[in-house]
Amino acid sequence: MSSPARERRADLAFMIIVFVVSAAVLVEASRLPASRFDPLGPGAFPLGICVLLLVLTAVGIVKALMGHSLGQAETSLLTGVGQETDYRQHPWLAVALYLSTVIYVCVLQFAPLHFTWPTAAYVIAASLLLSRSLARRTLLAALVVGASASAILTYIFAHILVVALP
Known part of the structure; x- marks a missing residue:
């Protein structure tokens, strides 16, 4: 077991390293x-x-120097955190997500489709794979998330970042 003081020193050392690397980058x-x-x-x-890393690590460094532990939280926004679960791994889910990503990239590269439609299909497929359910409610949520994410990404890339989409 490690002591709280040792954990704070390790946190402080890590944050200083991140701060220095962020400043250099x-x-x-x-x-x-300019482009x-x-x-x-x-x-x-x-x-x-x-800039985000510099601000966050500066806050962390101040907290560590004040003696606060950064590694553990007393409260959680997620229910069930810290409780024993009967979680089991799903390696085929990882394989399916990886293959769907490869297919998505290939479709974007080689198919004569606009970015919006393959992106919507990819997000919907990934959502359904991750939920492991084809219930009507899950399907509706996947459709809404897929269509919304695709439309938002298309707008951001095409109109804000001015990127030529396939």
């Missing part, structure tokens, strides 16, 4: 040249992630 991402075609530029995503 932030500096490098800010040096990327002629991308309105946000090539560094937008790494800059955003680095």
